[in-house]
Amino acid sequence: MALYKVKRVFGEDLGANNPVFAQVLGICSTLAVTNVLKNTVVMCAGLIFVTALSNLTVSFLRNIMPGRIRMMVETLIIASYVIIVDIVLRAYLPDISRQLGPYVGLIITNCIIMGRAEAFALKNPPGLSFLDGIASGIGYSYVLMSIAVLRELFGSGSIWGYKVLGASWTNWSIMVMAPGAFFMLAIFIWIVKGSTNRGEK
């Protein structure tokens, strides 16, 4: 595997072609799980795992898979990995599994996974597809985590469940609710686009 290809994959997924702020995929979960950092981290770990492995599997099957049923197969593969994540969480991290509740199952509907399978894994060899899955997952994760840190800080005065802002801090309830996520995501996209587009035009 050529190093420059790996570099390009990571560069694209973390920067110019980032799944969240460039492709605007996976927004439902960005809004839903980012009010508490701990849930966000587990969600991101689950997504990296599922994206990487589904990319790998789809890439292995890409040459024998009949084109007309490829989306059925991809959905089946993705769903299976998500069920595995769900079972493992319920068995070994029951507290976090309960907190995430239905969100774990909803990893299946995260467009990033299907998007990468369709756009990348169908055309590239398994190793590179696996790395692309990891890179997309990380690209998604760092955006979510930055939003989650700010939302939990302003909304609950804490980070990772530990109080960091003193008793005089008034929690901004809106940060914990869905609208807070819209604001934070929009500001995030604004800052990123604002700084990368400078010099164009």
Next chain:
Amino acid sequence: MSKEGMIRKRIFTVLFMFLVTLVFISITTVIYTFSKDTIRFNEALRLKKAVLYAAGVLVSEQPREIEQEYKKRIEEVLESDGTVRYYIVRGDDRSSVESYVIVTQGPGLWGDITVAIGYDETGSRIAGIEIIDQNETPGLGGRIGEEWFKQQFRGKSSPLSTVAEGEAAGEKEFQAITGASYSSNSIKDIVNSASDKVSSLLRKE
């Protein structure tokens, strides 16, 4: 393409889908079979811990100690269908009744909330509550699971009403969570209706 070729292609498509499904279902089934017991054990342990917590018994985090304490202190009163109607909590001498615990459910904002509620031996004062299951908004209604919120029910008696978060609460009051009035009211309703249930249960005994 010849007609025969078309048919062969279709059969391959169906076969391919069937095989992929078979492989993945087998993998998930194997993983599920291996972790099934752990998952069940976790759920049972959580319920036991909740019952002890609601009864006001100090609970350790160690599974073995929870099991021991539960075995020593708790007696399950069963319905005719084998489900638990309520739990009797024995004192250290194992014969006196210290408190009663019931597990009950009520609607929350996003789904049902399951709560274990403990009462003293007369059934009039609350010994404690523990949230077993809830789908409230994390960070808002989800805070019903926080220690300060659950602890404030100890020693209170129904019918309860709410005061604002941070305000002093009387004997029949508890602090609601700011930004989560709906979830707080759900807990109020669940606890109040459970109290009625407990007094009628104890009257029957």
